[in-house]
Amino acid sequence: MFKMQSENANFKKRRWSNLDNNNLVSLKNITKKFKDTIILKNINLNINKGEVVGIIGTNGCGKTTLLRIIMGFIYPCKGEVIINGNKIIPGCLGNLPTKVDALIENPSFLNQFTGFKNLSLLASIRNEVNSIKIKEVMRKVGLDPDNKKPVSKYSLGMRQRLGIAQAIMENPSLVLFDEPTNALDTDGINIFTNIVKEMVDKGTSFIIVSHRKEDIDNLCDRVYMIENASMSLYKN
């Protein structure tokens, strides 16, 4: 127990020295309404390179909506999202974030194909990683890339691991995780924690939405809470 706490302290210390105040994500006055209900109101957030930010809040408070806005899946009613200096414009000829990956809620794949085939297909969109890298990432999350089982026969935990693998395989500069440890066993949680730590050391930023206090405590530099459509700093 003492060893683990000391490791976490070292991890955070090492990471703070890595932060170079390079702003990666900037949310300015984000407001989102759905019909007459205000879901998010005047949300402001800045995230630096190599920083891990946690977001907590009750079910339905708007955590996932915020992640979707950052990804350009949902239009904010007001405000802007800037990633790597580029303003995110969801429109057809707009501008979606690059070098950003995400695992939002339970991942969904093409059920009839193997995990490796699914990742290979997704990787063919950006065409940035080859099959060796995909296999390496699958092994890293504890999946066998040579497993011929279709994803339909995967357990929830295996699907979640595959979801984590697709989110990290293309070396993104920002990863959004929504309840990443859902359905993971202890071994899976340890693997996930180590992956985040390793990637943070290389300068990747994370936004993690989780109900598990341990995920937030172990990994996040700052924690925000969404309550009554507003976001406030919960823990620094």
Added chain:
Amino acid sequence: MILFSLKSYFLKSKKKWLLTFLVMITISIVLKYNTGVFLPKGKDLLVWDYIFFSFSEPIVFLLLAPFMFTYLIGDIFTYDLKYRYLELIMVRANKRFQYFVSKVLIIFISSNLFSLCFLMSLFTCSFIFKMQLEGNYYYDVTIISLEISNSIVHTLIIQYILFAMFLTALGTFILAISILFKSSVYGFIGLAIFLQNGHNAIFNNNNAMFYSPFAQAPLYYHSPFFSYLSSDNTSTLSKYFTISYSLSYLYGMFLIFFLVGCIRFRKMNISSKGW
């Protein structure tokens, strides 16, 4: 994105295409036994007569083509949305337009593949029934096409283009409707309305062919073929329902639904929750 979309679509729908081809073969055999409507008793059925007749049969352009094609491509958007696969794709896209265009391209390629498969099933059937290429023609389209241009292949190309263009326009309509309503059901409802409208145009009121998407596909009803067959050669239909009219109609339909889909997809919130 385009390569990914094509690859994942054809990998996903292999079984659907196989089933469609089997249905096409069955329909081709049924059509062979239906050629008695134009073929005199005891005469040999020729390949070209059989092919042009098959493309102009209501069972093909009112039922087989639209419904089987919708079965093949009807869920290209809703599958991604419903199973939340769209999120994994859009995370990797630079622009939403890339995704939309890749879906339209799937429709275009599928409509050509569908037309080719249908042609292939007709040729397979004509081979099985040992039909001849040369001899006395009895089907009006073949006879008139020889009178006008002396080239059957040229007429076949026109029929192929009309058929493929019809499917492309129809597919774009289905795509736009499924993006508009985030559901495939409304596409099928639209299809049923088109079917009723097409049936009325072919069997009851020929003048309605100007407005029916389904009536644009068969060559048989177009001038100059229809004008030769119609008792009233001076009617508007005989004069103006031409191949270029149908191509413009289908192109216009494609363009309208391309824009509708594009504008809606531009504005939509990507979420399976319905908002």
